[in-house]
Amino acid sequence: MSTVSAQAIFDAHTARFGAADAFDTPDFTRDDPVYRAAKEACLRLGFIDADAECLAQAWEARSARLGFDAGAWPEEPVDFGLAPWPRSLAFAPCPRALGLYAVLPDAEWVGRMARAGVPTVQLRFKSDDTRAVEREVRAAIEAVAGTPALLFINDHWQAAIEAGAYGVHLGQEDIGVANLSAIRAAGLRLGLSTHGYAEMRRADALSPSYIAMGAVFPTTLKRMATAPQGTARLRAYARLLRAYPLVAIGGIDFERLPAVLQSGVGSVAVVRALVAAASPEAEVARFRLALQGKPGQETGPLGHLA
Structure with missing residues (x-):
């Protein structure tokens, strides 16, 4: 050598x-x-x-x-030790391109954005009250009924299983405490957050439905252990994890959207860009128009490709 x-x-x-x-x-x-x-x-x-x-x-x-x-x-x-596909213990697949992915604070916002045409929504409801969580999860599921929106529940995997949600999203700190076997057995899709190569390798070992990568840009919504990754690293991550539906997240607004889409990711997660907008419905329309026909925006439940 x-x-x-x-x-x-x-x-x-x-x-x-x-x-x-x-x-x-x-x-x-x-x-x-x-x-x-x-x-x-x-x-x-x-x-x-x-x-x-x-x-x-x-x-x-x-x-x-x-x-x-x-x-x-x-x-x-x-070269990173990632196993080939298909895999026998993979989580249920989700669409290859999840499109505009809205991360929202409560069921009311979930319903509003689903009716505005957001294809993928996530309920990120923060509460230590188990009953309040269960009520909010059920309300979010009811809120997307009659729309094509796919609903992921952040963190609260037990309530998501009991209510029959489409999927669950977990952070790295939640992987070790959540019952992943129960989530898989219930047929729920699983999304995992990552913030660099080591966490991506850890996530891949669990064969989730999609992998989220960030924070791409600085964000004030949560304290990050790693510096913003930037769009250049995002492109490298997307090439490595090309077997997965991929979600870019962290500080993304409409002005930064073109640079993010050049990475080839099939979905862009936004928080403040919608909930803090003067007209969230108008902002949804702008994002959806920009996302149409971009690289990685295939339609249909393609799931894992490799």
């Missing part, structure tokens, strides 16, 4: 993602020169340690698989 310099990897990534600040060279526990150069360069480019480690391993695997060191950024699922 030929060696590769950290500078070569740094240059390859900088050309795609932009420069980053300098850093102190860390201590490495592996001797492979490709791994070491990649880990060093990825840390220098601002990736958190878990993502830099994931990328370094992928670069090492790619070098071993191809027998040489090409300068291209690793994007093949096999």
Whole structure:
């Protein structure tokens, strides 16, 4: 195996993602020169340690698989240890392109946006009152009745199963506590949030229905453990996870929409862009028009393609 310099990897990534600040060279526990150069360069480019480690391993695997060191950024699922499709324990599929995906605070908003033509809606209702959660989930399901909107319930998987929701969306912190087997057995679709390579690999191991990637831009709605990913990284993530329906989320408004769509994702999740708009229905119409015919916007329940 030929060696590769950290500078070569740094240059390859900088050309795609932009420069980053300098850093102190860390201590490495592996001797492979490709791994070491990649880990060093990825840390220098601002990736958190878990993502830099994931990328370094992928670069090492790619070098071993191809027998040489090409300068291209690793994007093949096999180099990241992602299993091939189909998979026996995959969650139920959802449409390849979920389109405009509205994340909403209550059932009233869910119904309003579903009637406005939003194809995918998520109830993100925050409460520690179990009965209040159950009422809101049932109300949201009733609110989308008679519309083509697909309803995902954020976090409250038990209530979603009991009420017969279309799907559940979970964050990384919820994966370890939710009963994923029960969600799968009930036939609900599962969406998972990710914020970088390590979390994407963790999500892929669970074979969800779709994967959300963010935050693409800065957002004030929640405290993020990672810096905004940006559209260049989003493009790389979309190529790696091309077997999945993909949702971009985080700080996306209408002005930023074209750059996000260039990544090839099939769905864009928005929060403030709708609920804080002077005319949410008019904003829905603008988004839907812009989303029509864009790359990744195939119609129909295609599910996983790889």
